[in-house]
Amino acid sequence: MSKSPNVSIEIYKRLLVYVKPHIGLFSISIMGFLLYSGTQTLFAAMLKHIVDTLQTQSREGMYYLPLLFSGLIMVHGIGAYLGNYFLAKVSSNVVHALRCEIFDQYTRLPVAYFDSVNSGYLISRITNNVGEVTKATTDAVRTFIREGFTSIGLLIYLFYSNWTLSLVFIGVAPIIIILVTYVSKRLRMLSKRIQESMGDMTHITSELVTGYRVVRSYGGEDYERQRFLESSLYNRRQSLKLATTMAIHNPVMQFIIGIALSVLMYLALFFMKQASVGEFVGYLTAAFLLPKPIRQLSDANGDIQKGIAAAESLFEILDEPEESDDGTYEVERCKGALEFRNLSFRYAGANDFALRDISFKIEPGQTVALVGASGGGKSTLAGLVSRFYTHNIGEILLDGVEINAYTLANLRKQLALVSQQVTLFNDTIANNIAYGALSPASRSSITLAATDAYAMEFISKLDQGLDTEIGENGVKLSGGQRQRLALARALLKDAPILILDEATSALDTESERFIQAALQNVMTNRTTLVIAHRLSTIENADVILVMDHGRIVEQGSHAVLLEKNGAYARLHKMQFKDKTEKT
Template identity: 55%
Template sequence: MTDRASASSLKIYLRLLSYVKPYIGYFLLSIVGYVIFASTQPMLAGILKYFVDGLSNPEATLFADIPVLKDLQLLQAVPLLIVLIAAWQGLGSFLGNYFLAKVSLGLVHDLRVVLFDSLLRLPNRYFDQHNSGHLISRITFNVTMVTGAATDAIKVVIREGLTVVFLFAYLLWMNWKLTLVMVAILPVIALMVSSASKKFRKQSKKIQVAMGDVTHVASETIQGYRVVRSFGGEDYESARFLEASRDNTAKQLRMTKTGAVYTPMLQLVIYTGMAMLMFLVLYLRGDASAGDLVAYITAAGLLPKPIRQLSEVSSTIQRGLAGAESIFEQLDEDPEVDDGRIERERVSGRLEVRELSFQYPGTEKPVLHDISFVAEPGQMIALVGRSGSGKSTLASLIPRFYHHDQGHILLDGVDVEDYRLRNLRRHIALVTQHVTLFNDSVANNIAYGDLAGAPLEDIKRAAAAAYADEFIEKLPQGYDTLVGENGVLLSGGQRQRLAIARALLKNAPLLILDEATSALDTESERHIQAALDEVMKGRTTLVIAHRLSTIEKADLILVMDQGRIVERGSHAELLALNGHYARLHAQLGKDQDPDKALEA
């Protein structure tokens, strides 16, 4: 591994361990447990010395210098000591495993929470650039791998590492010359561990991406199951999932193969060392008793297992480091820019857009060019134009879903950039054609977020104003009915009316309707239009409309084309201009789709 890569690995690992700080007490208790466990290994080897010596003289005493125990013969002492050592080892094992598990589960919980909370603070562009499958996989799969590195690996490193230290110290004490010969084999083991580490790290990263692909394909298919079935996409989705899963399996298998080849090779090296050791023991036995030699060989024989486990821990650590790297990448992403300092309890809703131009981050083509208009409090401004003309982008810039550099958007004379983000969004109610509902009750979907805990009377009033109460009352549990994932149990028009009820309950001075009535049938739209006429009173409303009937009543209509305002005025003024808007009106008439007219 290069110096830079190992420095980076160490940096990631140390950062990972910083999350263990709150659990340092449990961590230290687990280390005490593993010290106890490791100390029993040379004890067991030492007991064998007395067992072998006791074969020829079972009446010999073990504790001749201790008055209370001086009459205890090897015959009774050896079995008793074995039981005591086993109990001591069991205590150490419990302390180590239980308290490290507390650290491990606490760490996973903390990482999941901090990862999820970071998602809530990331800017829109981050979600534009990353698919949901990979983001979900990071919170579930990657975090679990990190547990392995942070705790399972630590368990092996501490427990087996201490075991090696204790056994090694015992071997040095018994015969230091022989033990130093054994040390000669360690550099070969270190070299093998290092080369395998690089492979494990690289393969683990590939596995994570492949796992994200599996999650992504599955979540897309589950969310879009109606489209899949209605368009006969079952075979295509099955093939897509099969390919993603096969790719993941192949990468997992490649990693297993690396481990499967590497472990026996390491074992061969270790046992070759053991064979040499046995030869040397017999050759250099000197005046050592049979018990000494058996104890020495037993202690040396106990070494390969912890050494092998220490070498295998490399793959666990590398997997965890690869998982941690992707987690920290997300945590290091800059959150939404919120440099604003101004907070207002209530605004009148005067909206002014001044010389606004915008292009999406990472793209070269501007989406909006020099947009300027003013909406006085209580006015309705309508935006019309074909798809891609920049209407929805303009609507997204007002609540600062994207950051603009050129021009100004002023709410009550204050640039939206100068408001605190949370405060700015409190003054704006947004209803889009893509309604998001949560698998919760109807009442909780209307009174969501800042509105949670609103009195039921207010919720019912908002639902009545959105003409949603008529269908809510017919639901099995009324306002307590669960709507299913994303409102799957409701029709498109019903979902849209709940979204409008949510916006009405918010009672914000600025209302943005981004094709909010597009999912409604004509009957529902007539109801909604009547409701909207009512709620628009005293509110500034920005309407991006599909249907001409929605916009004819607007105080100002802005006709957009390729990111520019090409015409502005009232319905009558624009008809008199005989331009874009007039052609649109003539072609489609009322209740038609202006997008198609302008694209025709």
């Protein structure tokens, strides 16, 4: 459904708010376009003067006409330069500000938002949609100001010369307004569909690029090609509809104006008998100059409608509520006591609870392991501790203080997270370890963290060592090597609470053995929450919690739980059996 004209005006007005800081440059641009448009009208007036001068016997002043014409051309060029250059400057500043604001907003949005919106749309909005806004704030605004002033100037000249004849244009104005209104609605609707399909194509392309190994391994090439083909065909259909609308709109608009001009010419032949030849020629020249700016205004309206549709999607992001951060409590370094009291949690839109009535306590320096089948709620629990999601039922206490009372930055300063899905950046190994707030770390600290994570074992064999570029998401490294860099990053942070979410799942047996030894040292005097499928990695945990369907069904040490011969013992036997069979 298309937006009402009032809503579209509000969107465009909001877009123009970004022009306010550059109002000086914008004013110079307006002055330039006023000069440009004024000369257009003066050309018609000068033509009248030339013809009338030629009709006189003395032809006084005719020798100054070439100078006047040259002067008009010069002023015309200066006006065009001032208008185009300074408006382009304003536009580039506006687009830069808007693009940065959108990106900054991405850094503030909650995890739940990224869970619900596909990455292709997010990328497309900051690339393609901002490009459409560029047209709306550069080309379209330039055309509207320049050609709008030109049209107004020509109409003023026509009404000044003969206002009764010029009323013909008032007669066709309602028809033009109805046509423009209908076309504007259709252009906005089609533009929005095109932008959404661009997001879809970006998403499909992104999935192919990041998952090309899986695509090749499972013969998904035809499937991916078909997905992209269908998305591209939809985009093409909408683009053709938009082109058709514009292609029909322009001739219809020109036809209406042409009829008006024909009527005007017919009437002028009868009602301008008393006028001089110069007045007649000047009047008709101004009238016939009018269709060009009107046609360009019509074309610019298309860019404006695309820009409004694009700006609407951008403002939707800017209006999204940011990650909740109402806490005020801060501490330099917490002791690391974690307590869960009657905690239940359900994801937005889900029918079932992911966690039900969770209660347990972790003392400072303790290691607590969460085990159980996939979907049991283990990672959800870790996500709640980091406040990636907000809990409303029950409490999570850190050193006796509800975690929602902490400021987000201060809470996350106390936590170091290593997950199964390692995120690395297209940068050096050193910069990946000392990422973000850790960037001021010394080289010796980075080396020590890499050594403790058993990463220096492979880093030292690389030609550039810690300065080696690792490619997008560490594509040049093995899974185990990427995991060790993530662990080194967590170790460098030296937070009092360490969360390991399947952190050793991608390691080979040898690497795992060394990291387990390193972790024994690292976990000392540090509260550690370990989520593991490999039970062999958590046998030394102080407490093991067995989770099933969001509940804690068993808890105790490794030995105690084996003695109980319950859920944990069954999991252990199953893994031991699998290991024996593989051996």
